[in-house]
Amino acid sequence: MQINDNFCKLPGSYLFSEIARRVAGYTGEHPEAALIRLGIGDVTRPLPPAVLAAMHAAVDEQGSAETFRGYGPEQGYPFLREAMARYDFQARGAEISADEIFISDGAKSDCGNIGDLFGPGNRVAVCDPVYPAYVDTNAMAGRAGEYDKVRERWTELCYMPCTAENGFTPDLPDGAVDLIYLCFPNNPTGAVATREQLKRWVDYANDCGAVILFDAAYEAFITEPEIPHSIFEIEGARTCAIEFRSFSKTAGFTGTRCAATAIPGELVRGGASLRELWNRRQCTKFNGTPYIVQRGAEAVYTAEGRRQVEENIAYYLSNARTIREGLAAAGLKVSGGVNSPYVWVGTPNGMPSWDFFDLLLQRANVVTTPGAGFGPSGEGYIRLTGFGGAEDTAQAVERIKRIL
Amino acid sequence: MQINDNFCKLPGSYLFSEIARRVAGYTGEHPEAALIRLGIGDVTRPLPPAVLAAMHAAVDEQGSAETFRGYGPEQGYPFLREAMARYDFQARGAEISADEIFISDGAKSDCGNIGDLFGPGNRVAVCDPVYPAYVDTNAMAGRAGEYDKVRERWTELCYMPCTAENGFTPDLPDGAVDLIYLCFPNNPTGAVATREQLKRWVDYANDCGAVILFDAAYEAFITEPEIPHSIFEIEGARTCAIEFRSFSKTAGFTGTRCAATAIPGELVRGGASLRELWNRRQCTKFNGTPYIVQRGAEAVYTAEGRRQVEENIAYYLSNARTIREGLAAAGLKVSGGVNSPYVWVGTPNGMPSWDFFDLLLQRANVVTTPGAGFGPSGEGYIRLTGFGGAEDTAQAVERIKRIL
Numbered sequence: 001m002q003i004n005d006n007f008c009k010l011p012g013s014y015l016f017s018e019i020a021r022r023v024a025g026y027t028g029e030h031p032e033a034a035l036i037r038l039g040i041g042d043v044t045r046p047l048p049p050a051v052l053a054a055m056h057a058a059v060d061e062q063g064s065a066e067t068f069r070g071y072g073p074e075q076g077y078p079f080l081r082e083a084m085a086r087y088d089f090q091a092r093g094a095e096i097s098a099d100e101i102f103i104s105d106g107a108k109s110d111c112g113n114i115g116d117l118f119g120p121g122n123r124v125a126v127c128d129p130v131y132p133a134y135v136d137t138n139a140m141a142g143r144a145g146e147y148d149k150v151r152e153r154w155t156e157l158c159y160m161p162c163t164a165e166n167g168f169t170p171d172l173p174d175g176a177v178d179l180i181y182l183c184f185p186n187n188p189t190g191a192v193a194t195r196e197q198l199k200r201w202v203d204y205a206n207d208c209g210a211v212i213l214f215d216a217a218y219e220a221f222i223t224e225p226e227i228p229h230s231i232f233e234i235e236g237a238r239t240c241a242i243e244f245r246s247f248s249k250t251a252g253f254t255g256t257r258c259a260a261t262a263i264p265g266e267l268v269r270g271g272a273s274l275r276e277l278w279n280r281r282q283c284t285k286f287n288g289t290p291y292i293v294q295r296g297a298e299a300v301y302t303a304e305g306r307r308q309v310e311e312n313i314a315y316y317l318s319n320a321r322t323i324r325e326g327l328a329a330a331g332l333k334v335s336g337g338v339n340s341p342y343v344w345v346g347t348p349n350g351m352p353s354w355d356f357f358d359l360l361l362q363r364a365n366v367v368t369t370p371g372a373g374f375g376p377s378g379e380g381y382i383r384l385t386g387f388g389g390a391e392d393t394a395q396a397v398e399r400i401k402r403i404l
Numbered sequence: 405m406q407i408n409d410n411f412c413k414l415p416g417s418y419l420f421s422e423i424a425r426r427v428a429g430y431t432g433e434h435p436e437a438a439l440i441r442l443g444i445g446d447v448t449r450p451l452p453p454a455v456l457a458a459m460h461a462a463v464d465e466q467g468s469a470e471t472f473r474g475y476g477p478e479q480g481y482p483f484l485r486e487a488m489a490r491y492d493f494q495a496r497g498a499e500i501s502a503d504e505i506f507i508s509d510g511a512k513s514d515c516g517n518i519g520d521l522f523g524p525g526n527r528v529a530v531c532d533p534v535y536p537a538y539v540d541t542n543a544m545a546g547r548a549g550e551y552d553k554v555r556e557r558w559t560e561l562c563y564m565p566c567t568a569e570n571g572f573t574p575d576l577p578d579g580a581v582d583l584i585y586l587c588f589p590n591n592p593t594g595a596v597a598t599r600e601q602l603k604r605w606v607d608y609a610n611d612c613g614a615v616i617l618f619d620a621a622y623e624a625f626i627t628e629p630e631i632p633h634s635i636f637e638i639e640g641a642r643t644c645a646i647e648f649r650s651f652s653k654t655a656g657f658t659g660t661r662c663a664a665t666a667i668p669g670e671l672v673r674g675g676a677s678l679r680e681l682w683n684r685r686q687c688t689k690f691n692g693t694p695y696i697v698q699r700g701a702e703a704v705y706t707a708e709g710r711r712q713v714e715e716n717i718a719y720y721l722s723n724a725r726t727i728r729e730g731l732a733a734a735g736l737k738v739s740g741g742v743n744s745p746y747v748w749v750g751t752p753n754g755m756p757s758w759d760f761f762d763l764l765l766q767r768a769n770v771v772t773t774p775g776a777g778f779g780p781s782g783e784g785y786i787r788l789t790g791f792g793g794a795e796d797t798a799q800a801v802e803r804i805k806r807i808l
Contacts, residue, residue: 001582001613002523003674007681042474052467055696056460062660063456070446070658105509105661105691112689116544119406136688140520178405209405254474255695256466257509270407277411284540285516287509290697291659292459 006142011149013132015373019357026361035361036396038323038384039369041187043252045315047296048308051251054299058292072288075279076103076260080294083301084260088245094232096262100275102282103289103297107217107246107259111181112137113285114213114242114261117277122178125158127170129188129374129381131215134181143179152376161377162189168335168344169193172200176208182231183215185222188374188383189344190320190336192227198234205240211269212241217259220250220313222339230262238264242274249341251300251309258289258297316341319393320386326397327384330404341386344371348404350380357382364399410546415553417536419777423761430765439765440800442727442788443773445591447656449719451700452712455655458703462696476692479683480507480664484698487705488664492649498636500666504679506686507693507701511621511650511663515585516541517689518617518646518665521681526582529562531574533592533778533785535619538585547583556780565781566593572739572748573597576604580612586635587619589626592778592787593748594724594740596631602638609644615673616645621663624654624717626743634666642668646678653745655704655713662693662701720745723797724790730801731788734808745790748775752808754784761786768803 019039027033047055061067075081081098089096104110111133120142126134135157138144145156153159158177160170168191169184182201184193193201205212214231222229231241245260247253263275299305317337323345324337333346345368347356353370360366360382371381386393423443431437451459465471479485485502493500508514515537524546530538539561542548549560557563562581564574572595573588586605588597597605609616618635626633635645649664651657667679703709721741727749728741737750751760757774764770764786775785790797 001615001673002525003676003678003681004521004523005674007521007684008676010684013687044469044472044474046469046472047466049467052463055463055466059456059459059463062451062459063453065448065450068448068450068656068659070448070656072659105694108691109689117408117411119408121406133688140685140688211405252472252474255472255476255692257691257694269405270409272407272412274407277407280411280414281544283417284537284544285513287512287661288659290509290661290694292696293694 004140006140009147010136010139011147015132015369019367019369022358022361023367033365035365035367036388036392037367038388038393038396039367040385040387042254043249043387044389045252045312047252047256048300048305048312050299050302050305050308051296055292055296058295062292069291072291074283074286074288076101076289077291077294080298083298084245087301089230089232089262092229092233094230095238096232096264100262100264102261102263102278103294104259104261104286105257105289107215107244107248108133110244110259110261111213111215113281114278115141116281117274118179123156123158123176125160125173125177125180127162127181127183127186128159128376129162129371129378130181131183131187132374159375162186162191163377164333164346167191169197172204176210178210180205180210180212181215182212183217185218185340187218188342188369188371188378190340190342192222192224192339195226195228195234198228198231202231202234202236202240206236209269210240211267211274214241214243216243217246218249218340220309221317221341223317224339227339232262232264238266240267242267247297247300250313251297252312253297256293256296258293315390316386318386319388319390322393322397323384323386326401330401332404337386343384343386345382345384347380347382353379353382359403360400363403364396366396366399408544410544413551414540414543415551419536419773423771423773426762426765427771437769439769439771440792440796441771442792442797442800443771444789444791446658447653447791448793449656449716451656451660452704452709452716454703454706454709454712455700459696459700462699466696473695476695476698478687478690478692480505480693481695481698484702487702488649491705493634493636493666496633496637498634499642500636500668504666504668506665506667506682507698508663508665508690509661509693511619511648511652512537514648514663514665515617515619517685518682519545520685521678522583527560527562527580529564529577529581529584531566531585531587531590532563532780533566533775533782534585535587535591536778563779566590566595567781568737568750571595573601576608580614582614584609584614584616585619586616587621589622589744591622592746592773592775592782594744594746596626596628596743599630599632599638602632602635606635606638606640606644610640613673614644615671615678618645618647620647621650622653622744624713625721625745627721628743631743636666636668642670644671646671651701651704654717655701656716657701660697660700662697719794720790722790723792723794726794726797726801727788727790730805734805736808741790747788747790749786749788751784751786757783757786763807764804767807768800770800770803
């Protein structure tokens, strides 16, 4: 019996447990402290009424033999695939059809499971700082090499630093890579990529035969009209890109679970259609997303649902602006928060992330996320999010301003 | 760029597409034919009222900021893990605790994804006939070798024939294997394993260090009191077994999606706790089962829910008895259908599976599943299921009796 030794190479998932430990330590000594949590990456607004109505109706359907639905298509129901194709892609000039869209239970699942399609020898490029799941899933599959604890990086991954100097959008790697994870609007920095920047990535990938794994989970937060929402708005992307979509942050589905992966028919590597490989993977190792949830997701595309979703997004973006403008006025370097719920804040005088985290926790009673937890290039930053309540957010910003 | 070449070794998923092709061909020529489908492996009864009420309440909770739930625990909510531990395991004397249970979206997902924990060099044993997902997921992971089209088997898998001679429960393999898939009550044969038979498997696995992957998706159909519902009713299983549970066939969740995997704390291989490896896998590549669905599953364990589920199971089992007794009276060799919705029927005079399938389709207008589609040892059998309507089932049996 041989276990998958790659699992044993993974360092502990340090970031959020360490935050929890420090918060618990502080509140243990200061039980009277009224903490405000601006580190959270989870939504807090309830599901839109249109979604609730659709899910109630679907629950009722499941209660009658005439309308009961058993196993659905592994790829998702056509009603949802077609709505996504029309509104998320075709309406923006991105040529993606319903049969290139696969509905799933989450972008985290898809971002990890997509690795099943690729061999262990591929060279993988990730941003630094980065959403840890891209890294850990490749490490589990043997594509990351060994973890170097001193340098806090995997020996075989290609890291692409995202810093103030490059506006938090990575430069092309030196030499060829095979798989490239890009996430725009970015978690954790809140940065976006312009059409021109994405075009350079698409051209690079087509030149060297790489595949771009494009995480568009935050596209609904884009406010600037010239910023692409989908990699498939870029010419040439159909031969080099896979895109992940999610209802989590868009429509408040973090606890309801629905997402999608779009793979164009023209994306062929090693003589095989990646859409067909993914279809085979999903048909063999997945049995579809709950009917009730798919009906809820479909309601996001109704006129009513779209208006309600936009209200929630506007609420979170308003919080992000409160943070961004308040902390900029206090003299901190801020970015993100315009097309993203995330605000990326430079620490004062280059203070280490964790020191600034402690300072804000202890002196302002505000919980944040230290940027260093997302990778070495996150050192000197913290991440704040617009996902809290509006009053709490405003109060937290006032507290931070007071102590600076 | 290197794709996962193992995907390219997979033969087409032939069985259900070939059935669909033959049915479409027949109905094209005979549009007036009133087909009865007894080949289906999907439930048809609506969800129990207790489940519906719980899901409506959970949808309402998601509509209010005070009760809204975002990201849940990747392992599932304690309310459901605890209910399962109590009713599915501890009530039967199986020592499994809530923190050894991981809630998921489906047993098919878990049966496939569990392979992430194991290296590519392990030797895998499967029953013949077999639920194809066990085979295909191992083939995708490189553990099956090459597919031999003539012999209809993978070169590196260890096949364990389940035939009339061994009562459709496999003998121990010659020599050591590393991973053993067992499914009782069995799909497709409907056979069960006794306590003594399972004890032999547990002893074998503990002796050679193998891990038993026990699929208990059909345990709710067990009617004979001495038959174990869980591998963990067997002494010694905590050091050698993983069990898959599902609400699909139990409570009609095929389109609602909820399942669980139980991994005991004592299951250690290569120095690693498989429970911890699975926890890491799920935390990295999964984000939990929908809150609404978990509340629906919890309701299955209420007094009302249990009674309603039992009624549905009794309905399907009554259909299975109709099939079993009717076809036995017509002179066919039948097994299964007592502790299972599946009836495994020998063809008359050893007729090939597909020929008998065609005969029943064309002469009785009854759709079945040819046993040969589940593996070479399924040749000479067809699978019928109790998942249809009671009247249809009775009529189908009458039609079959008439043509024999």
